[in-house]
Amino acid sequence: MVHEDNNNLATSEHDDGAINTMIMEKNVEEANLITQELNDLGLGEDISTDKFRGYLCQLPQERDSPVDISTQLNFDQLDAQNELHELYRVKYYKLEEVLMCFENDGTLDSVDDEVLWEVLKCFDYTFVWYFHPEYCKLAALVDYQRLVIKNYGCMYANWDRYHMYFNTYDVEKQYAKYYVELSKKLKWGKVSNRGLYQAVKIATGFPKITAKLAYLGFHMSFRDAMKEVYELNRFPVRQQKMKYVLEINDCSQWEAEVAEDEVLGLIAEAVKKLARKSGRPSCAVQPK
Known part of the structure; x- marks a missing residue:
């Protein structure tokens, strides 16, 4: 009986190994075919590792x-900062004069600032950006670095990661320009090392863009590219996994797998469609 169980186990392991081999061969075959189609289209750029x-x-x-995140403001400094933020x-x-309750009262300039602040406290929700309460305690930051965009219902990809970079205004402005350029030149919507290599090459034209920002900019379009792949229904081995990742809005695990995957994942049909589109507008944190 033990001998029979061992034989069954060995057979099962052999079958699993054979299946995994078949899946890998299928993946490589798909990747080679689509890479060739991409090359024939003349889209993208083959960049060597060197x-x-x-x-x-x-x-x-x-x-x-x-950035020093250990040194905090003292109570007096916090009070002064809070007053400044209230004035903002x-x-x-x-x-803006956007509040309906003041429309019939003329300009807000006639209202005392202290009175106005007490009245307007309840309208804080109208702000799209806010001063992060934890960042307001840090002495090393300037007010721009304390600003964080609201992420209603996980609206923005990479939100947690990006706002912790504490980028300055100059870096953010250049990052926006870099992302516009990235969108123009990476229209083919791929999720592969080939795309990352070209993203880094593009970043060399922006002196304030570090490798970390270049990598982030490339992966910010990861979900959109994956959606293109999924809708083509050309990769049956991965179709269910892609559907699940898109439904839960969490590409982190998939990104890690793609980084180690031999498959380039270059979808030629998506390339043809995206190549006809103009580059979409950019912002520091792209909506999902």
Whole structure:
């Protein structure tokens, strides 16, 4: 009986190994076919590993010392900062004059700032951006670095990761330009090393874009590219996994697998469609 069980176990393991081999061969076959189609279309750019490393070395290094998140403001400094942030809010409301309750009262300029602030506290929800309460405690940050966009219902991809970079205004402005350029030149919507290599090459044209930001910019379109792949229904081995990832809005595990996968995942049909589209507008955090 034991001998028979061992034989069954060995047979099962052999079958599993054979299935895995077949899946891998199918994946590689699909990748080779689509890579060839992509090359025939003349879209994208084949960049060798050595050239990629060269481009990577051209990017600026991350800050020699990370942002100090241990030193906090004292009580007096916090009070002064809170007063300043209140003034920001009041100035915003006076500038926009968007509140219905003041439409019949003329301009908000006639209202005392302290009174106005007390009245407008309940309208804080109208702000799309807010000063992160934890970041407001950190002495090393400037107000721009404390600003965080609201993420209603996980609306934005990479939200948790991006706002912790504490980028300055100059870096953010250049990142937006880089992402526009990235969208123009990576229209083919792929999720592969080939795409990452070209993203890094593009980043060399923006002196403030580090390797970390270049990598993030590439992966911010990851979900959209995956959706293109899924809708083509050309990869039966992965169809169910892609459907699940798209439904739960969490591509983190899939991204890790793609990074180690031999399959390039270059979808030529998506390429043809995306190549006819203009580059979409960019922002620091792309909506999902």
